[in-house]
Amino acid sequence: MTQAGRQGSPRNSSGRGGADRNKPKGNTPRRGTAGGGFSGGSAGAGQRGQGFGSDRPQRAPKPREERFIDPDLAGSQQGGASERSSKPSSRKPAARKPGAKKAPGTPGALKPKPRTGAPGAAASRAFGSERFGQNLGPVRKPGRKKRPRTDVPQSELHDADGVRLQKVMASAGVASRRVCEEMIAEGRVEVDGQVVTELGVRIDPATAVIHVDGLRIQLDENLVYMVFNKPKGVVSTMEDPDGRPCISDFLKNNKNTGERLFHVGRLDVATEGLLLLTNDGELANRLTHPSYEVPKTYLVQVRGPFPQGIGAQLKAGVELEDGPAAVDSFRLVDSTPGHVLIEVVLHSGKNRIVRRMFDAVGFPVQRLVRVKVGPIGLGDQRQGSIRNLGKQEVGHLLASVGL
Known part of the structure; x- marks a missing residue:
């Protein structure tokens, strides 16, 4: 077959005959109309329209209905398709909550939720920006009987030659001066055991004892x-x-x-x-x-297996050469063939008390590590x-x- 014949062959779409066969029949939309394919274009481009080679009139696509996005859930939806859940949320949309249509600040309006990690999220706590001490929980004080305290007028705490209380707190790193003023106004600050709510009180930093939410503020910079x-x-x-x-x-x-x-x-x-x-x-x-019974936490490694009942025996108390001794708590942490890891808490300060107690129950200590003293941990x-x-x-x- 000649070259001209091959060009006109139906198998060669680049020829004149092939181009005519690929043209759609019927009412073909002009170039630029919505939803139509291009004349002589690829099959993929035509199939994205109303239908390649269809005789039906073209219809404009319906406008997409905007999906309602709950502002409370918008943050979780920005993480990508991998973080989205196919299950419907059980949370009530913000628009359906009572007070959603009221202007902010009016009675009954929704209050904005504080964001985790916001700049002022930790500012209301004493030393809230520090790395250490964030997970120590509430302040724990010894369970000792205190003498009845008489109320002292705040005017007697005032030292005319002293420094303003909020300035002393801010200099100690408690928080900014404005936040310290809010702490004082809210009644969260004590000076020498007396709650202070007046912003004009002046104190002597060398002698005053300040507590914020029960937390002692150490003002002596020479102490280590x-x-x-x-x-x-x-x-x-x-x-x-x-x-x-x-x-x-x-x-x-x-x-x-x-x-x-x-x-x-x-x-x-x-x-x-x-x-x-x-x-x-x-x-x-x-x-x-x-007398202060400060708890100390130890991790104890002994040989295994560790039979049941030994922990209860240690909590009930064992007899040693210098008197009875007991642990405050006993917890099995891990067990592997031949080794057992145990956590014990006790407040006794006797010499080698943990080793002697485990020797008394027949399980000599293989390794001993103290991981916590009071609220301070390693x-x-x-x-x-x-x-x-x-x-x-x-x-x-x-x-x-x-x-």
Whole structure:
């Protein structure tokens, strides 16, 4: 067949005959009309119209009905199709809620919900912008009987030569001065045990004791509070005559090296975990005094299997050479072949108390780590490191012993 014949063949759509066969018959819409395909275009382009090669008249598509979007759910719908749920929401649309049609600020109108992570979300809490101490919960005070307190007029708390209360709070990092004024007006601030609601009160920062929502505000910048994660093999002393590793070896690179620090309590050489370091003598005495019953949390590893009834026996109390001892709580954390991990909480400060109690029930301790003292925990702090407590943590720690 000649080349001209091949060009006119029905199998070759590029020829003249092929182009005529691909033209749609009937009332073909002109180029530019809504929904129509292009003459001589591809099949995909024509099929996107009303129908390729159809004799029916073209109809304009119906306008799309805008779907109602609940403002309360709009944030979750922006995450993409992977986060959308095919199930209908059980929440009532905002337009159907009572007071939805009322103007903001009028009686009965809907109140805007505070957004999580908004700039002012944590501003109403004392030291709300700090990294540490956010999850310590409410302030816990020791369950000791307090003497009846007589109401003192706020005028007697006023010191004409002192500093305004809201300025002292803002300088201590509690919050901005405006938020501190709101805290005072709401009755959330105590000075020397007396609630203050007047904004003009002046105090002496050197002698005044301030609490916000029960949280003690430490105004003495010379006091130091730190957490040390003691490794195994380190002696719980500042100096060791035998030359063994001690706490001072880990303080060499700390800026508070010149301060004379106390270690609160002791851990034996084989025990790891949390040690508090401070130069606040009153706090150190109260944390170690048995009358304040400061709880301490330990993770204990023993050989397995661990039979039932041992935990109840430890909670009921075991007899030791220096008297009976009991744990406050007992919880099985993990169990693997040959090893069992247990969490115990107790407030006793006797020497090697945890090891001696487990020896008494026939399960010698293989590894022992103290993870918490009062409200202060190790978290993800690495072994051998020292960090300063946040002001919110210090406030919880002081409040736990009645300071």
